[in-house]
Amino acid sequence: MVSRYTRGVVLNTDPAAPGARMGRPRSERARRAVLHAVDDLLVDVGYAAMTMKGIAERAGVGRQTVYRWWSTKAEILLEACLADAREELVVPPHADPAGDLLAYLTALTEFLTTSPPGLAYRALVGEAQHDPAVRELVHGADLLTESARGVLDRVRRSAPDMPETALSAAQLTGPVVTRILTTPAPLPEPLLEAHVASLLRAWGR
Amino acid sequence: MVSRYTRGVVLNTDPAAPGARMGRPRSERARRAVLHAVDDLLVDVGYAAMTMKGIAERAGVGRQTVYRWWSTKAEILLEACLADAREELVVPPHADPAGDLLAYLTALTEFLTTSPPGLAYRALVGEAQHDPAVRELVHGADLLTESARGVLDRVRRSAPDMPETALSAAQLTGPVVTRILTTPAPLPEPLLEAHVASLLRAWGR
Numbered sequence: 001m002v003s004r005y006t007r008g009v010v011l012n013t014d015p016a017a018p019g020a021r022m023g024r025p026r027s028e029r030a031r032r033a034v035l036h037a038v039d040d041l042l043v044d045v046g047y048a049a050m051t052m053k054g055i056a057e058r059a060g061v062g063r064q065t066v067y068r069w070w071s072t073k074a075e076i077l078l079e080a081c082l083a084d085a086r087e088e089l090v091v092p093p094h095a096d097p098a099g100d101l102l103a104y105l106t107a108l109t110e111f112l113t114t115s116p117p118g119l120a121y122r123a124l125v126g127e128a129q130h131d132p133a134v135r136e137l138v139h140g141a142d143l144l145t146e147s148a149r150g151v152l153d154r155v156r157r158s159a160p161d162m163p164e165t166a167l168s169a170a171q172l173t174g175p176v177v178t179r180i181l182t183t184p185a186p187l188p189e190p191l192l193e194a195h196v197a198s199l200l201r202a203w204g205r
Numbered sequence: 206m207v208s209r210y211t212r213g214v215v216l217n218t219d220p221a222a223p224g225a226r227m228g229r230p231r232s233e234r235a236r237r238a239v240l241h242a243v244d245d246l247l248v249d250v251g252y253a254a255m256t257m258k259g260i261a262e263r264a265g266v267g268r269q270t271v272y273r274w275w276s277t278k279a280e281i282l283l284e285a286c287l288a289d290a291r292e293e294l295v296v297p298p299h300a301d302p303a304g305d306l307l308a309y310l311t312a313l314t315e316f317l318t319t320s321p322p323g324l325a326y327r328a329l330v331g332e333a334q335h336d337p338a339v340r341e342l343v344h345g346a347d348l349l350t351e352s353a354r355g356v357l358d359r360v361r362r363s364a365p366d367m368p369e370t371a372l373s374a375a376q377l378t379g380p381v382v383t384r385i386l387t388t389p390a391p392l393p394e395p396l397l398e399a400h401v402a403s404l405l406r407a408w409g410r
Contacts, residue, residue, distance in 0.1 A: 048335065122334045125331070125334065125387055126330070127331065128331070128386070128387070130253065139387070139388055142388055144383065145388070163403065166396065167392065167399055167403075170379075170384050174378075174379030174381070174382065174383035175380070177379065177383045178379035178382045179379070181333070182330055182344070191369075191371065195372060195376065198368065198407035198408070199407065201366070201407045201409075202403035203403070
């Protein structure tokens with residue numbers, strides 16, 4: 001049983017999961033204040049300097065209120081990311097598969113380069129490379145595969161050679177994400193278009 | 206003018222670059238000891254806990270010796286990564302493009318999941334998401350594009366639709382790297398094979 005406040009926001013709706021911990025119903029206003037506070041603090045002080053105390057102060061809530069729902073700053077940050085990713089990375093259906101894929105990749109680039117929750121996700125992926133607890137959170141969410149699933153399901157109908165979603169999502173998102181994480185500039189629009197054309201040839205469209 | 210000791214190891218051979226700083230010739234033995242020390246310390250204590258002092262002690266050299274060649278632990282770690290990547294990610298020519306691409310992706314998976322310098326590279330990519338100095342180092346090296354260049358140049362001869370290297374390297378490496386950075390397991394061998402088949406269809410082979 002998941003609180004109506006957490007539904008669609010926590011990444012794992014298993015009632016035994018930490019994010020779904022119950023007790024008393026969440027105060028939606030306090031919860032949103034905390035999620036906004038971590039977005040703000042990420043921009044202002046960065047991930048490393050962020051503390052649960054600082055988050056509570058910025059949100060204007062007690063520290064106990066924060067700890068009632070989350071155990072670590074990484075959990076809060078990931079919940080903020082996922083909620084925003086669900087909004088920012090949902091692409092309305094386009095007339096053709098190329099339009100669908102390009103719109104998703106444009107939104108993904110925007111998310112990871114300019115949106116505070118997207119920058120938060122990059123910070124978490126960074127932490128995940130050396131912090132096992134953060135790694136488990138990031139792995140459990142698999143934000144990239146999950147956010148690509150909708151558009152891939154639509155494209156699959158007319159792309160007979162598209163591999164299973166674990167691979168096709170990686171083929172779609174991996175080049176964009178890797179360039180953003182490891183090089184000075186994201187793939188520009190013409191290369192995103194060339195990438196989409198490649199994918200559709202590969203997938204038998 | 207680049208010292209014979211740094212040739213093929215520093216990422217930037219511009220004599221004005223920090224890695225190529227002269228003064229007196231490097232002691233090859235001390236240099237290697239420092240590069241091994243950072244690999245060891247990464248495994249033993251992790252990136253965050255590593256210090257220039259600790260690196261000097263582990264290498265059995267004076268701190269001045271370390272600072273003569275490098276300004277930060279990130280610089281040392283990246284030099285260690287690049288030297289090892291050049292050895293571990295060079296793939297001898299195969300009979301066919303699929304063999305070439307699969308051998309490279311298998312080596313890349315191995316490098317990023319089991320090899321200390323590959324784990325060091327992941328740590329640096331992680332740091333790069335919030336530390337501008339590390340970001341500049343990682344971006345300047347572009348290890349993925351550089352390590353893929355050899356195999357891509359061979360495959361290009363028989364793949365008329367392969368896009369420019371900036372994109373084709375991202376298409377080749379991105380799915381593998383992104384899965385390793387963000388999910389619990391790397392792409393397994395059958396999905397690497399499926400990925401290579403996709404790429405060759407996309408590239409008109």
